[in-house]
Amino acid sequence: MAINSLMEDFSSLDTSSLVDKVEAKLVQLLKDQKLNVGDSIPKELELAERLGVSRTVIRxxxxxxxxxxxxxxxKKKGAVITSPDIFGIISKSVNPHILDQxxxxxxxxxxxxxxxxxxDFIFQRITPADIKELKQIVSKEPDATQDYLFNIEHEIAFHGKLxxxxxxxxxxxxxxxxLPVFDYVHHSGLLKKQVSIKRFVSHKGLVDIIESGSPEMFRNAMRNHLENHFSRLFE
Amino acid sequence: MAINSLMEDFSSLDTSSLVDKVEAKLVQLLKDQKLNVGDSIPKELELAERLGVSRTVIRxxxxxxxxxxxxxxxKKKGAVITSPDIFGIISKSVNPHILDQxxxxxxxxxxxxxxxxxxDFIFQRITPADIKELKQIVSKEPDATQDYLFNIEHEIAFHGKLxxxxxxxxxxxxxxxxLPVFDYVHHSGLLKKQVSIKRFVSHKGLVDIIESGSPEMFRNAMRNHLENHFSRLFE
DNA sequence: TTGTGCATTATGTATGACATAATAAAAATA
DNA sequence: TATTTTTATTATGTCATACATAATGCACAA
Known part of the structure; x- marks a missing residue:
C-alpha cells in the first residue's frame, strides 16, 4: 500500500522537478540500504554521475x-547521515508572524x-529533587498585582519544569x-477577550496533588488550572 | 536584545557559511517588512546584486x-510567501529507520x-453526525481472533476519527x-514485551462516554484504554 | 616522537549559458 | 471591435566549468 500510494504520487503528479525525483531517490537510498547514523554517502560528483544529472541538481x-x-x-569528509532533531529544525521555521492564524x-x-x-509521565518519573524544586518555584509565586513580565517568567518556569x-x-x-506561539496567540486578537482572570487551581495546588495525589487528580486539576485559556477558546 | 544575540552568534561562531548569513538576512527581511502571505519577494538576480553575492548562494x-x-x-512570478505547513513538511523527514530510538x-x-x-476538544466540537460515524466504526470492531492487519486498520479508523x-x-x-512511528515502535524491540493483551475500556465504552459522559470521564477512560501501551513504557 | 608544511580531496562559491514555463504584448482572424 | 493565436519577454530551473576553502593525511625535518 505504501508502494501504491507512492506510484500514484508519481503518476498523478508528474509536475515534480528533477530535483524532486533525485531527492526521492536519495531518501529511498537511505531507507533501503539501512544506513546507520554516521555512515557517509557518496560524493556529489559520484552521485551526479550515477544518476545522470548535474552536480547542481544533486547539491x-x-x-x-x-x-x-x-x-x-x-568540508572534506562528504555528507554523513544524522539523526534529525526534528523539532529543533522546525523551531527555526515556526515564525508566528508568518504562520497563519x-x-x-x-x-x-x-x-x-x-x-x-x-x-502519567510526571507521576511515573518525578524525583524528590524535582518536588523540592517545584516547591521552590511555587514559593516565589508572584501575586496578581505584580508586574506582568514577571508573571510570565514564573509561568514559564513552573510549566517548563513540569x-x-x-x-x-x-x-x-x-x-x-x-513558547513564542503561545505568547503571540495570547496577546493577539486571535482569541476571545479575557472576561475575568480567575485562578482556579493554583500552581501550589498542582504541586500538592503531584506530591500526594494521582495522575487522575492531576489531569482534572490541570484542566481547571488552564480554565482561563479554555474559556478564551470556547464560548 | 535580538540584535545582541545575533551579534554574539556571528562573533562567537563564525563557522557560518555565506549561505547561512544570507538565509538569516532573508528571514529577517520577511519578519521586518511584515510581508503578508501572497506577497512576492525580489528576484534572485536582484537579491544577488543587493546582497553582493552570487546567484548560487541566493538560490x-x-x-x-x-x-x-x-x-x-x-516559474515566472518569482517567489511568494506562503504559510508553512510545518507538520506536512516534517512528515517527509520523519523516517523511523533514521530517527534514533x-x-x-x-x-x-x-x-x-x-x-x-x-x-475537552472532542466534547466541545463533536456533532451528532460524528457520533453516528463513531458508532458505525465501532459496530465493525473485530474480535481478538480476527486477523492482525484488520485490527490495526480498525484502530487507525477509530482513533483517527477522534x-x-x-x-x-x-x-x-x-x-x-x-502513525508510522507508532507502528514502528510498537513492533520493534524498543518497548518491553507485551505481557498480556487486555482490553480495558473498549472503543464502544469510549463512545458511550462521549455520548453521555464528561471530558473528565473520557480522560480516565482513554487512559485506561491505552493501558496496554502505558504498561509497555512503564514497569 | 612530535610538529610543521605540503598535497589532496570534497564541499562551498562564482560565473555564464541555455532550457522551460508563465505571463504579457502583439498580431491575426472572424 | 472582439477574440483567438502567435510571439516576445521574463524569472526560475538546469547544466557546465572554474576556482576558493577547509579538512585530512602523508612526508619530511627537528
Whole structure:
C-alpha cells in the first residue's frame, strides 16, 4: 500500500522537478540500504554521475536533506547521515508572524492537550529533587498585582519544569517551539477577550496533588488550572 | 536584545557559511517588512546584486526557505510567501529507520499524551453526525481472533476519527506524522514485551462516554484504554 | 616522537549559458 | 471591435566549468 500510494504520487503528479525525483531517490537510498547514523554517502560528483544529472541538481537535493536534518556535510569528509532533531529544525521555521492564524490557534490548543495528557509521565518519573524544586518555584509565586513580565517568567518556569519532569526531550523541544506561539496567540486578537482572570487551581495546588495525589487528580486539576485559556477558546 | 544575540552568534561562531548569513538576512527581511502571505519577494538576480553575492548562494538560501515552507517559487512570478505547513513538511523527514530510538520512544509517548488531553476538544466540537460515524466504526470492531492487519486498520479508523472530531488540523497532521512511528515502535524491540493483551475500556465504552459522559470521564477512560501501551513504557 | 608544511580531496562559491514555463504584448482572424 | 493565436519577454530551473576553502593525511625535518 505504501508502494501504491507512492506510484500514484508519481503518476498523478508528474509536475515534480528533477530535483524532486533525485531527492526521492536519495531518501529511498537511505531507507533501503539501512544506513546507520554516521555512515557517509557518496560524493556529489559520484552521485551526479550515477544518476545522470548535474552536480547542481544533486547539491539541491542534498541541501533539502540537510535542511530536513537527515544529513550533515563537512568540508572534506562528504555528507554523513544524522539523526534529525526534528523539532529543533522546525523551531527555526515556526515564525508566528508568518504562520497563519488558524494554525497558530491550533498550536495553542495542542499545548493545552499536552499539559493535561502528561500527567502519567510526571507521576511515573518525578524525583524528590524535582518536588523540592517545584516547591521552590511555587514559593516565589508572584501575586496578581505584580508586574506582568514577571508573571510570565514564573509561568514559564513552573510549566517548563513540569515538561522537564516528564523526561521527554522531544516534548521539551516541542514546548520550546510552542513558547513564542503561545505568547503571540495570547496577546493577539486571535482569541476571545479575557472576561475575568480567575485562578482556579493554583500552581501550589498542582504541586500538592503531584506530591500526594494521582495522575487522575492531576489531569482534572490541570484542566481547571488552564480554565482561563479554555474559556478564551470556547464560548 | 535580538540584535545582541545575533551579534554574539556571528562573533562567537563564525563557522557560518555565506549561505547561512544570507538565509538569516532573508528571514529577517520577511519578519521586518511584515510581508503578508501572497506577497512576492525580489528576484534572485536582484537579491544577488543587493546582497553582493552570487546567484548560487541566493538560490541555496531561497531553497532553504522553500524547504522550510516559508516561500513557494513559480516559474515566472518569482517567489511568494506562503504559510508553512510545518507538520506536512516534517512528515517527509520523519523516517523511523533514521530517527534514533530515544526520539522514537518519545514520540510514541507524545501520542498517548495527546489522546488523553484531547478530551475537552472532542466534547466541545463533536456533532451528532460524528457520533453516528463513531458508532458505525465501532459496530465493525473485530474480535481478538480476527486477523492482525484488520485490527490495526480498525484502530487507525477509530482513533483517527477522534483526532478529526477535535477539529484541529494541526493535530491531525501531527497524528499522520506519528502513525508510522507508532507502528514502528510498537513492533520493534524498543518497548518491553507485551505481557498480556487486555482490553480495558473498549472503543464502544469510549463512545458511550462521549455520548453521555464528561471530558473528565473520557480522560480516565482513554487512559485506561491505552493501558496496554502505558504498561509497555512503564514497569 | 612530535610538529610543521605540503598535497589532496570534497564541499562551498562564482560565473555564464541555455532550457522551460508563465505571463504579457502583439498580431491575426472572424 | 472582439477574440483567438502567435510571439516576445521574463524569472526560475538546469547544466557546465572554474576556482576558493577547509579538512585530512602523508612526508619530511627537528
Amino acid at each position: 539541491e537535493a542534498l541541501l533539502r536533506l540537510r535542511v530536513m536534518g537527515l544529513i550533515e556535510s563537512k 488558524a494554525t497558530l490557534k491550533e498550536m495553542f490548543e495542542l499545548r493545552l492537550m499536552l499539559e493535561i495528557g502528561m500527567a 515538561y522537564e519532569i516528564t523526561g521527554n526531550e522531544t516534548l521539551k523541544k516541542f514546548q520550546r517551539m510552542l | 541555496e538560501a531561497l531553497l532553504r526557505l522553500r524547504v522550510m515552507g516559508l516561500i513557494e517559487s513559480k 530515544a526520539t522514537l520512544k518519545e514520540m510514541f509517548e507524545l501520542r498517548l499524551m495527546l489522546e488523553i488531553g484531547m478530551a 483526532y478529526e472530531i477535535t477539529g484541529n488540523e494541526t493535530l491531525k497532521k501531527f497524528q499522520r506524522m506519528l
